[in-house]
Every structure is written in C-alpha cells, then in structure tokens.
Amino acid sequence: RKEVEQDPGPFNVPEGATVAFNCTYSNSASQSFFWYRQDCRKEPKLLMSVYSSGNEDGRFTAQLNRASQYISLLIRDSKLSDSATYLCVVNVVSNNDMRFGAGTRLTVKP
Amino acid sequence: NAGVTQTPKFRVLKTGQSMTLLCAQDMNHEYMYWYRQDPGMGLRLIHYSVGEGTTAKGEVPDGYNVSRLKKQNFLLGLESAAPSQTSVYFCASSPGGDEQFFGPGTRLTVL
Numbered sequence: 001r002k003e004v005e006q007d008p009g010p011f012n013v014p015e016g017a018t019v020a021f022n023c024t025y026s027n028s029a030s031q032s033f034f035w036y037r038q039d040c041r042k043e044p045k046l047l048m049s050v051y052s053s054g055n056e057d058g059r060f061t062a063q064l065n066r067a068s069q070y071i072s073l074l075i076r077d078s079k080l081s082d083s084a085t086y087l088c089v090v091n092v093v094s095n096n097d098m099r100f101g102a103g104t105r106l107t108v109k110p
Numbered sequence: 111n112a113g114v115t116q117t118p119k120f121r122v123l124k125t126g127q128s129m130t131l132l133c134a135q136d137m138n139h140e141y142m143y144w145y146r147q148d149p150g151m152g153l154r155l156i157h158y159s160v161g162e163g164t165t166a167k168g169e170v171p172d173g174y175n176v177s178r179l180k181k182q183n184f185l186l187g188l189e190s191a192a193p194s195q196t197s198v199y200f201c202a203s204s205p206g207g208d209e210q211f212f213g214p215g216t217r218l219t220v221l
Binding site for chain 1: 143145150151152153154155169200208209210212213214215
C-alpha cells in the first residue's frame with residue numbers, strides 16, 4: 001500500500017464547477033499536511049497547508065480528518081487556470097519524512 | 111532573489127557514465143532536498159540535508175550520493191548511471207522542514 005494515495009483522475013470539469021479531491025495517508029505519525037500544485041513540466045508549488053480545523057483560501061478549502069487519515073481539497077467556481085496536477089503531501093516532521101502522493105490531474109474546460 | 115536554481119536543465123548520459131547535478135538557493139534555508147519524479151509515482155525523496163555539512167538518506171538513496179559543503183549548495187552525484195535513473199530530478203529547500211520551495215527540475219535520460 002502506498003503511504004499517500006490519491007485518485008489519479010483525470011478530472012475533466014466545466015468552468016464554474018465545484019470539484020473535490022481526496023487523499024489518504026497510512027502513517028498515523030504524520031504531523032503536517034499540504035496541497036501542492038504542479039503545472040505540466042514545471043516544479044510543484046505550495047497551494048495551501050492543511051490544518052486540523054480546516055482552512056479556506058478564496059475558492060479553495062482544505063480539510064483534515066486525522067481519525068480517518070484523510071485529507072481533502074475542494075475547488076469552487078473552477079477557472080481554466082486551475083488546470084494542473086494537485087499533489088497531496090504529508091510530513092512526519094520528527095524525521096523529516098515528506099511523502100508525496102502521485103497527484104490528481106484536473107482539466108477545466110470552457 | 112533567484113530562489114532555487116538547478117543546473118543542468120537537461121542531460122543525456124550513457125550507462126556507466128557519472129555526473130553531478132547542482133542545486134543552489136539564495137534564501138538562506140537550512141534544509142535542502144533531492145527528489146526524483148517518475149510517471150505515476152509522485153515525487154520520491156533521494157537524500158536530504160538539515161544543514162551545512164550534514165546529509166541523510168531518503169526513500170530511494172541507492173545509486174546516488176550527495177554533499178552539502180556550503181549552506182547554499184546541495185550536490186547530487188550519480189557515480190555510474192543506469193537506465194533506471196532516467197527521471198526528472200527536483201531540488202527543494204525549506205527554512206524549517208515545512209513548506210518546500212522547488213527548483214525548475216533537471217530532465218535526465220540514461221541510454
């Protein structure tokens with residue numbers, strides 16, 4: 001079983017749609033959680049950190065469920081520019097063990 | 111600030127050749143990392159460093175060596191390249207082991 005698992009997609013949605021990505025992790029000692037965005041043939045860039053209480057940044061909402069070892073990302077009112085691969089990342093800070101999911105590809109169409 | 115830079119951007123090697131990838135950061139970050147990214151696999155940590163003069167193994171260290179002689183530089187070496195090392199290599203740095211800032215990547219092909 002992979003340590004961080006994501007639905008690979010692709011997700012093809014129309015502009016304005018709401019789309020949700022899920023991620024599960026296996027290491028219960030994981031302490032920090034992130035969503036990164038990676039455009040085609042580019043480097044990953046931090047989209048947002050994920051906090052236990054959930055957090056929102058404009059059209060993006062991230063949720064963490066430690067009991068179920070589950071992280072989610074919700075994108076509302078999708079834009080063409082949201083087309084990218086979204087990477088779920090978990091970190092066991094004590095041993096600096098950062099693990100990436102394989103990513104979920106999103107295409108937003110006009 | 112240039113952020114994180116990597117050289118070279120592209121390289122083609124023959125099996126058995128050696129090479130060094132250079133990563134440089136100008137953000138005074140303590141932590142630096144080397145990852146490889148393969149289709150369907152996500153990024154996998156090769157080696158990392160938590161400060162000048164220190165290095166540690168990550169998830170897939172075999173076939174690679176690293177050095178961090180200066181705080182701003184982190185070198186990744188392939189002593190004897192193999193086709194299985196064909197990949198995209200990303201370097202990253204971090205101020206404290208949390209958010210990571212990535213370089214643009216090096217595309218390596220081993221024939």
